[in-house]
Amino acid sequence: MKPALKIDFIDFWKTLNKTDNYFYRLLSSHYELYISDKPDIIFYSVFGKEHLRYKCPRILYSGENVGADFTECDFAFTGDFNPDPRHYRLPYYAICYTPEEFVMPVYDAEAELKSKQGFCSFVVSNRGGRVRNRFYDRLAAYKTIASGGRYRNNIGSPVPDKAAFIRDYKFSLAFENRSYPGYTTEKIVEAFISHTVPIYWGNPLIHKEFNPDAFLNYHAFPSERKFIEYIKEVDNNDALYLQHLQAYWCHGNRLNPQFLPENVGAWLVKCIESPIKPIACQPRTLTHYINHNLHRLKKNIRRRKW
Incomplete structure (x- = not known):
């Protein structure tokens, strides 16, 4: 019997189906999933700030030109080449198609x-x-x-x-x-x-x-x-x-093996099962504020007009 997991999706694009999307499908083979307003974890994206209200572990997904701010998230999926162990590189195209479509x-x-x-x-x-x-x-x-x-x-x-x-x-x-x-x-x-x-x-x-x-x-x-x-x-x-x-x-x-659903799912489950203290529950230190401001600066530079 699969363990129960309460999740929610916050600050995503308006058309996201909470029970039929890439991450829901990945996790459904490992957990009995429930969409809840009191989740065990949340997935959030870059289209709002509602995710900041949640004290549970937060997992960022960014398909936009926005990197991970680890003063707000515990784990992150983005397209960046970011070596942080809390980060998994997953560009947007990799979630839009099945592995077979890349052959x-x-x-x-x-x-x-x-x-x-x-x-x-x-x-x-x-x-x-x-x-x-x-x-x-x-x-x-x-x-x-x-x-x-x-x-x-x-x-x-x-x-x-x-x-x-x-x-x-x-x-x-x-x-x-x-x-x-x-x-x-x-x-x-x-x-x-x-x-x-x-x-x-x-x-x-x-x-x-x-x-x-x-x-x-x-x-x-x-x-x-x-x-x-x-x-x-x-x-x-x-x-x-x-x-x-x-x-x-x-x-x-063939699709890069890193982007195969089974490999992404294995990393995701490992994150969920990690015994961490959520970033939302950690004290705000000087280092926290410095890192947060550095992220904001980098974000503004990345968004300059091309």
Whole structure:
């Protein structure tokens, strides 16, 4: 019989289903779970401060460009390369898809290329992102980029099916809102799964995440001009394009084992079973306030406009 565990999810995005999400599913194989307003532990994210009311152990999940503040949380999942033993690296894309979806299927790449209807797609609703918007303008000076989001839409209206839309184009402009080591959302994976070649900017260490032959990496070029020149070269050379299109997405054609649900779940259970005094119940020392203010400073630096 599985032990009972009372949990709650605080300060997440509004559409989160408390009984059908990544962490609930992980824990359900280890515990009999109950959503409770008096939880044994809470999971919280970065969209509010309600989590500060809870005295139980707190586990942060951040899929945004926000790191762990260990003056507020006991354990944390973020995309950062943070060596703290209380931290587990789990970028947002790793919770959006099953491990099987990261394995590149066998398909006819030449037929896929022939089916393409245009040069490049772009699907964005948030107008923020100075680097992304500037690059869009510069690349669009070469060829029209089909914009299917709410921002800069040039196809009539927002697309109902993003995956189907971007599959019709040779390339997908997959830029993050901000650049920070480790911060990687679902954008590049969406392009892979749709069998288009991502044009990527964001995580400068993205080559550690994915096979660099499978995408065009802004960070691998000495200048934006050189990068655009290479995009043009790939666009005009079918053999070179197919080299990128046919390359395995992940190193070894598999998801990093660190992100496998069984490994994430094992670490999570270890945290929950740890006999700790929650950070919320620990005295506020000078070191606590120094660390908290340092985190706030780093957070503001990371959020500077790109």
